Amino acid sequence: MEIQSFLVRPPATPVITQPLSPVSNNRNYRYKITAKTNSHQDSNHDHPLFQSAITRASYRFQESLRPEPLFVDPYAGCFAPPNLDLDEKLDQKLHCYCIGTRFIDDQLLSVTKGDDGAKQVVLFTDGMDTRAYRLKWPSSTVIYHVSPQSVFNAASQKLQDVGAKIPRSCLHLHVPLESSDMQQLLCDKGFNGGRPSIWVFQGFPVTNLAAFKEILFMVSCLAMKGCLFLGELPVWLTETQVGIKSSVEKWMDEIFMSYGFRMEIWRREFRRVEEDGDEDGFEEL
Incomplete structure (x- = not known):
């Protein structure tokens, strides 16, 4: 099975196929910040899964407050810790994550629009992803949210508390990361x-390369030809088997094409970033 694939590998290899215009010029991002920073008293929030999800939500919240943000997440603030203070050393990581987020948002809205657009969206996230609530989904879109059960439950309650709602005529279904047969549960x-x-x-938590391969296998089994798979590939996945930067493209080809993915777009964007990007920034996370 062939699946066209778009990959965003932070921090220095985001695949951007169109200009990033200010939010004020994009009607899909005309929101107000309705949720402010919230305290986290639950002891579960000390768990690494919660901490990583809260960190990403904090990035989105801070980006939303910029004068000309790449996107606006009106609900991220309900996950962010109180008295949030941006460390200057984290600014590059925040910026790269937000570029990836904007890219994914744009692709989702582009691929799902129109009568013949994809109306099945599968999100592998950390559990605090708010796309189901903040994006302008076309009618009849079904969003399958795969994430840790405990994080998703806590996030759903906070979103409900601030009045977040799924667009009318759309459906939001959760698929727990802990499912014994995720593929069957999706069906x-x-x-x-x-x-x-x-x-x-x-943001989806994977513990090793084998776990990531299981995701690729599931996608290759369920997705028809012409479907898209995009996102952020953790750098450490490649570093487990790749010793030098020049080997990354070969590694990407081998692992994705072994599951039936087409990699032409990845190769083109990889070369573009290699030519234009910062060598030092390529290997950092």
Whole structure:
């Protein structure tokens, strides 16, 4: 099975296929910040899964407060810790994460629009992703949110408390990361492999390369030809087997094409970043 693939590898290799215009010029991002920073008293929030999700939400909250943000997440503030203070050393990481987030947002809105757009969206996230609430989804879009159960439950309650709602005529279904058979559960919840779909991988906790391969296998089994898989690939996944930068492209080809993915776009963007990017920044996370 062939699946066209777009990959964003932070921090220095985001795949950007169109200019990033200010939010004020994009009607899909005309929101107000309705959720302010919130305290986290639950002891569960000390768990690494919660901490990493809160960190990403804090990035989105800080980006939303910029004069000309790449995007506006009106709900990220309800996850951010109180008295949030941006460390200057984290600014580059924040910026790269936000570029990736904007890219993914734009691709989702582009691929799902129109009568013939993909109306099945599968989000592999940390559990605090707010795209189901903040993006302007077309009618009849079904969003499958794959993430840790405990994080998703806590995030859903906070989103409900601040009045976040799914767009009318759309459906938001959770698929727990802990599921013994995630592929079967997706199908049980209505996913149809015979219909177009778009798959997003950002912030999803994977413990090793084998776990990531399981995700690729599931996508290759469920997605029809022409579907898209995009997101952020953790750098440490490549560093487990790649010793030098020049080997990354070969590694990407081998692992993705072994599961039936087409990698032409990745190769083109990889070369563009190699030519234009900062060598030092390439290997940092």
